[in-house]
Amino acid sequence: MSWNNNNGGPWKSSGQGPWGQGSGGTPPGDLEEVIRRLQRGLKNLTPGGGGGLPTGRGLVAIALILALVWLAFGTFYTVQPNEVGLNLVLGRYTGKTAPGLNLNWPWPIGSVIHVPVADQQITEVGYRGDARTDVFAESQMLTGDQNIVNVHFRVSWQIDPAHPEDYVFNVLNPRDTVKAVAESIMREVVGRKTIDGILTSDRKSIEPDVQTRMQKVLDDYKVGVLVLQVQLQSVDAPAQVISAYRDVTAAQQDLQRAVNDADTYANRVVPEAEGQAARIVAEAKAYHEQTILEAKGQTSRYDQIYEQYKKAPGVTRERMYLETMERVLGSMPKTILDTAGGASPPVPYIAIDPLQGKSAGAPK
Amino acid sequence: MTRAAAYLALVVFAVIAALAAFSLFTVDPTEQALVLRFGQPVRDLIGSPGLYARVPFIDTVVYIDKRILALDNERQEVLVADNQRLEVDAFVRYRIEDPLLFYQSVLNVQGANSQLGGMLNSALRRTLSEASISDIVRNRRDQLMAEIRDAVRGGAKRFGLDVIDVRIKRADLPEENSEAVFHRMQAERQQRAASYRAMGAQQSA
Numbered sequence: 290m291s292w293n294n295n296n297g298g299p300w301k302s303s304g305q306g307p308w309g310q311g312s313g314g315t316p317p318g319d320l321e322e323v324i325r326r327l328q329r330g331l332k333n334l335t336p337g338g339g340g341g342l343p344t345g346r347g348l349v350a351i352a353l354i355l356a357l358v359w360l361a362f363g364t365f366y367t368v369q370p371n372e373v374g375l376n377l378v379l380g381r382y383t384g385k386t387a388p389g390l391n392l393n394w395p396w397p398i399g400s401v402i403h404v405p406v407a408d409q410q411i412t413e414v415g416y417r418g419d420a421r422t423d424v425f426a427e428s429q430m431l432t433g434d435q436n437i438v439n440v441h442f443r444v445s446w447q448i449d450p451a452h453p454e455d456y457v458f459n460v461l462n463p464r465d466t467v468k469a470v471a472e473s474i475m476r477e478v479v480g481r482k483t484i485d486g487i488l489t490s491d492r493k494s495i496e497p498d499v500q501t502r503m504q505k506v507l508d509d510y511k512v513g514v515l516v517l518q519v520q521l522q523s524v525d526a527p528a529q530v531i532s533a534y535r536d537v538t539a540a541q542q543d544l545q546r547a548v549n550d551a552d553t554y555a556n557r558v559v560p561e562a563e564g565q566a567a568r569i570v571a572e573a574k575a576y577h578e579q580t581i582l583e584a585k586g587q588t589s590r591y592d593q594i595y596e597q598y599k600k601a602p603g604v605t606r607e608r609m610y611l612e613t614m615e616r617v618l619g620s621m622p623k624t625i626l627d628t629a630g631g632a633s634p635p636v637p638y639i640a641i642d643p644l645q646g647k648s649a650g651a652p653k
Numbered sequence: 654m655t656r657a658a659a660y661l662a663l664v665v666f667a668v669i670a671a672l673a674a675f676s677l678f679t680v681d682p683t684e685q686a687l688v689l690r691f692g693q694p695v696r697d698l699i700g701s702p703g704l705y706a707r708v709p710f711i712d713t714v715v716y717i718d719k720r721i722l723a724l725d726n727e728r729q730e731v732l733v734a735d736n737q738r739l740e741v742d743a744f745v746r747y748r749i750e751d752p753l754l755f756y757q758s759v760l761n762v763q764g765a766n767s768q769l770g771g772m773l774n775s776a777l778r779r780t781l782s783e784a785s786i787s788d789i790v791r792n793r794r795d796q797l798m799a800e801i802r803d804a805v806r807g808g809a810k811r812f813g814l815d816v817i818d819v820r821i822k823r824a825d826l827p828e829e830n831s832e833a834v835f836h837r838m839q840a841e842r843q844q845r846a847a848s849y850r851a852m853g854a855q856q857s858a
Contacts, residue, residue, distance in 0.1 A: 345659035352663075379704035380679030426728075431825055433791040436838050458682040460721040469725065469744050473820040480790040480824075484838075510721055510746060510817065529835040533842035540846035544853035551857030 326350040363395020371407035373453050376400075382454055404453040409517065412468045414475065415441040416522065429527060430476045436484040441522040444471045444503070447515045455513025463512050467503075470510075471519075474502045487524055488534075496521060675709035680716070685752050687715040698752055717752040721817060724766050726773055730827060734785045738830065741777060741789075743821045745769055745805060751813030758812045768812055769805065773819065776804035789824050797821070 326346075367390055368374040374386040376393045377400045386393075386401075393399040415428030421441065428439050446467055448456045456463050478498050482491050500519040507514050526534040598605040679702070680686045686699040690712050699705055700719075707714060728742040747769065749755045759765045780800045781789060789797060802819035809816045826834060 345656045348656075348659045348663060377681070377702075380681045380702040381704075382682045382702065426823070429825060429831075430823070431786075431790045433787070435786060435790070435834065437826070437831060437834050454682070458720065461718065462723060465723065465725075466721075466746070469723070469822060470820070473744070473822045476821075476823060477794055480794060506818070506820075512721075526838065527835060529832075530838045530842065533839040533846070536846045537842045537849065540849035540853075544849045544856070547850075547853030547857040 326353070359395055363399075364392055366391055366393065366401050368403065369405075371405050372403045373406050373450065375402040375404060375454060375457060377402065382458070385453060402457055404448055404457060406448045406450040406453050408447070410446050410448075410464070410467075412444045412446065412464070412471060413441075414443065414468065414471055415439070421523070427472060430479050432479055432484045432487060433481050434483045437527050438479065438484055438487055439523075439525045439527050440475065440479060440487075441524075442471075442475060442499075442520060443522060444468075444519050445517040447517055449513045449515045452511075452513040455511050457513075459511045459513065463514060466510065466512055467507065467514055467516075470503055470506050471499070474499050474506065478502070484526070488526070492521060492524060495519075672709065676706050677704055678707060678714050679704050683718065683720050684716045685719045685749075687717065687752055687756060688712050689715060694753055715752075715756060717749055717755065718762065719749070721746050721748050722762060722765075724769050724773070725822075726770050728823065729774065729777075731778055731781050733781050733789065734783055737786055738827050739781070739786060739789065739824050740827050741781065741821060741824050743773060743777060743801070743819060745773055745819050746817045747809060748815045748817060749813060750815035754811075754813030756813075765812055765814060769809060769814065769816075772805050772808040773801070776801045776808075776819075780804065789821070794821065 366374065368386055368388045370388045372388060374391055374393075376383045376386060376391075378394050379398060391401075393401055416423055423439070423441070428441055429437055430440060432438050444467065460466055475495075478495055479487060482495075487495070496519045500516050503519070504516045507516065525531060594605070594609075678686075680699050682702045684702070686705070687694055688696050688699070688705075688707050690708070695712060724745040724747070726742055726744070728740050731739050731741045733739050747765075749765070755765065759768055780797055784793065784797055788794075798819060798821055801821075802816060805819055806816040825831070
């Protein structure tokens, strides 16, 4: 890119092509003639040969040779496959030339600027080189919610093959311009978004957004540059807070893990509990059925007793009384006193119980 | 051809070549040129490239860049609304529109840059002083840049300069404030982490 640097442009100095191809400009017959003349001229120049100054013929020969050398070396030049050549004649841009062998006027009339239009150029912002060396001032930027984010990105671009003359003639330091515009636009785009968006879902949209905006600004400047791609290399929270950000991720995982653990536990416990519940319900249902049946049984028994009772109330009542008394007194120790004789104090009878042992409900 | 004639031809050629060298000059596509005779312009501005003539030894040619030039100003602290401070750097892209005026008022690109730099600084301070940080960073960036550009453009006319664009490159918090932001970010994240863990505890309860 040396033509950018000094005033006047260095293409004034040289624009010559390769040496070998230059000699193709004159037919071989002429060349032999020229050499013969040259030999003669040289002979004349040497003090011993011609004596004193060169002859008129010798001078003409020398002038001719110089002219030929000038034309041969100055006229032809090659343009490499990745380049185009820009021809300048007397300072005026006269056209671009394709890769291969090309012609232009020799210096100082004409000159050629080689422009590597096919090369992909890389501009790195926020870092340098593969080591990912952080360039603090370039990489830190404010987000829309006034957080700070650390962005490394690179821009691939190319000199527009359709307008290489714009790249060369329109802008001083086009490379710096690309970088300055890239920085400005990236900050503008990042400034519109929140840090959470930038770190997650908005990442994808940033790249094409920056690319189209950059292209627009560069087109406004007529820099002659095609922005091929904008790639975010890394987007991170600043080093000072990155541990807190990682902790949030860890906490999210903790949350997930806690939920998963709970789910596992639930999967184990719930079926068991459900089984138990089903069993309890079944038991309750059984009890329910049983109770009803029992109640019905009692009712029907009562009804039967009532039927009997209706037939003979006196006997039945007596029987019920006796049955009840049997149930109540049967298991108790009893001492029977005879008060019918009217004698007092009562005569102590032998206690029956101890004689009967432990057995209750003895027949009366 | 006699020897004398040949030498004469040589001398004549040398003289012609010397005359040509001193009286002809080329103007490149990246340049425009003023021809001055004792400091006074003697012809109209040469705006298109090509071969031109001058009177040798009397006329001087001043080449002036025709390309888009850049001024990247130094990062500086600007007071914005609510007494907040921001470190801002911006760049100007401009072109020399009136070379004679340019040459008379600032002489060269360095002169132009120092004038422009002053104008840019004052325009930045004036325009941004009423804007809040979120205006500058998010809401009204384009608008503010356009305002600054128009202010600088108006002032630059006096020096024969056409301001094509002014863009804010960086607008960042000063280092002390950055620390505060880092603390806030950290606190926010810690809060969020705690809330995630609490949610985990709650959901797994």
